[in-house]
Amino acid sequence: MKLLVLLTLSVLVTAKVSYRNYKLYKIIPKDEQALQFLKNLEDSSTELLRYQFWNEVTEVGNEVSLMVAPDTQNLIEAALNESNVAQSVIMNDVQEVIDQENPKWRSGEANPVDWTVYNTLEEINNWLEQMVQEFPNQLEILRPGKTGQGRDIVGVKLDFSPNVRKKTIFVESNIHAREWITSATTTYILDQFFRITDVEQRNIIEAYTWYFFPVMNPDGFVYSHETNRMWRKTRTRYNIFCYGADPNRNWGYQWMNGGASQNPCSDIYAGPEPFSEPSVRVMKEFIETIAEDMVAYLDFHSFSQMLLLPFGHTIDHLNNYDEMKEIGRIAMDELEEVYGTDYVVGNVAETIYIAAGSSMDWVKGEFNTSIAVTYELRDKGSYGFLLPADQILPTAEETLVSVFSILREYRIRHPEDGDESTTSNVNLI
Ligand SMILES: [Zn+2]
The missing domain is CATH 3.30.70.340 (Metallocarboxypeptidase-like)
Incomplete structure (x- = not known):
């Protein structure tokens, strides 16, 4: 028995x-x-x-x-x-x-990162390594720590003039495992930063030190590829049946103050305490080391076509909400011009639901970072998390346009927030 x-x-x-x-x-x-x-x-x-x-x-x-x-x-x-x-x-x-x-879902072979398929964690990490080898003077591989299952959390630091101190921008995706379109989009953005020749866009790219962490929840991401396509959480074992906490309800700012659960079986289980998830703890400690110079925090989720602003625990318009809503609206209008994709802009609590304990809220609450936004990428529910791979490129292209819009509009309003960059002489792809 x-x-x-x-x-x-x-x-x-x-x-x-x-x-x-x-x-x-x-x-x-x-x-x-x-x-x-x-x-x-x-x-x-x-x-x-x-x-x-x-x-x-x-x-x-x-x-x-x-x-x-x-x-x-x-x-x-x-x-x-x-x-x-x-x-x-x-x-x-x-x-x-x-x-x-995913057209190559069952092929069992390594696929290149070319934005025609959804890639595995191994493929994404190998691609990051290749990029670093190709651009050793601009890119540096980062492995700030390990997940609960012992995987490295891998990211890169990008700087086109590493000897000049700049404001920093942090880009994260796939903290929710099943939202595959998000890492596909952020890897595309990183790649484009080595291809774009437009002068205005190059000025924006090269004005900052960038941190990219395409897969913030590697354990959940691997599980969503290998076992359960609809997996959202981490993989910490909490009881005989139930695994994982929601890594975007696990951050220690207004933790459990609405929109999260204390039931380990729930998809929005906040964990037994703030920062209980090893991957969340590792990234918290990493972000603390770069927070002083951070001007923007860009977090990518799917789906719903929304640009969300802090906070998730209250509908009050705090900090620079009105300005960021204005900038967000301009950016989403420019995004819509590319392929007609329409976005809603607003704070989390007002626009979707009360959801406390997110990484964005922690960053905003802890460091008052000027630009702190969460994208909910395509679509509005026809495919939901299962967005066909032939929508990766259009999604990534329109999203990149809007990232430039946000930064351009912010820089117009805050020229004091620094542009110490000097033009680099990197050979672009
Ligand atoms: Zn999400």
Whole structure:
């Protein structure tokens, strides 16, 4: 009997999770009763994965994506109908969308980082190493520490004139494991910094020291590639069934002050205490070493097409909110000009939901960094986390345009915030 339990558990641990015939529903709560029904459903979601919300239940009128296992669909549909909650099916078979998302998903071969496929952690880290070899005078590899499972957290420092002290910009992505479009976008941005020849853009690139950490949650990211495509959290074991804390609810600023859970099985489990997750602790300590000169903190998530500003715990407009909202709006209008992708701009609590304990809030709260923004990249829910790989390039291109807009607009308003750079003579790609 014991052996059987062990065998079953080991199958649970190693087999790739299938989402065959899982449906994705689009639900718009039309009144308070419907909203309450969804909130109750959200609160009782469990490790057994019979259903999973892809975005949080927020307000009446705000669309929610809910994925439901085949054997639970009748139950959920009946309950929704009983509570007068209208629903429509946007995916009939989530696994089919997973299988089509990445053209080389099953090839088993190493893929180049060329923004036509979603790359693995190993591919991304190897690419970072290659870039450093190619540009040893501008790039430096960073390994500030290890994850809970002993993986290196790998990033790069980029500086086109390393002998001149500059303001710094920190770029992070994939703190949420399943949001693959985010590391695809930030690696593209890094690559473009060695290709762009436009003078205005080069001035912006070369005015700063940049830190890129494409995969902030390596353990979760590997798990999302190898075992469970829909994984969001870290991989710390918290009980027999439930693993991981939400690394973007684990930072020690207003920790657990709304929009986070103390249930280890929840997708928004904040962890037993602030900075409980080794990967979060490592990055906290690293950011502390560069925070003094930091002028911008750019955090990339998906999905929803939003540019979010601090804070997540309150709807109050704090610090330079009004100015950043204005700059954000200009930048998102310029983003929209590229491919017509429209973004909402606003603070986290007001725009989506109360969500305390994020890395952005910690940076803003701790260091009052002027520019602290979180992107929620494409799309608005048609594919959600499973954005097809042929959308990587357009997403990355439009996003890069907006990053330049944000910095340009900020520099116009704050010329005092430094441009000590001198033109470099690096040979671009
Ligand atoms: Zn996220």
